[in-house]
Amino acid sequence: MISAPVSKALNKQIELEGSSSQFYLAMASWAETQGLNGIAAFLYQHADEERMHMLKLIRFVNERGGHGVIPMLKQPPVTFKSVKSVFEEILKHEIRVTAEINGLVDATLKVKDYTTHNFLQWYVSEQIEEEALARQIVDKLKLIGDDKGGLYFFDRDLEQLSKTEASGEGNEA
């Protein structure tokens, strides 16, 4: 049985994963309206992954005798300054998610909830991948700078990456 404080903390994480999904969905929709279909495909897929992160938490809380609460979410931004700023925001966001996950891991150890601690290890690994990927993309975009041709190929690369991930060759999520 999950304790009330751990359940509350996991519900906060449910909300964060849900809002991450909405955030990436807003970025995907914006990219699509800019004709950046590869970037949009990648971001739509990322939004799905975040929803899966939320769902995994809801199911875990319920399995352990708690109640996963479906959160009300704020509207994410509608437009974005540039592709580079989108990915910089993603990196910043993922660093924040990692900090939250680490805080949760710490909280479970303090109350000796080893089951939840074990469950959270999946998120710890996932965050390493998510941060690394966001960092790689931001670095690539720095190289591209204002080169329109470079952005065209970058868009194609991300389309390819989302296909690879969808076929299961990428990370587990």
Ligand code: FEO
């Ligand atoms: Fe679910 Fe991107 O953290």
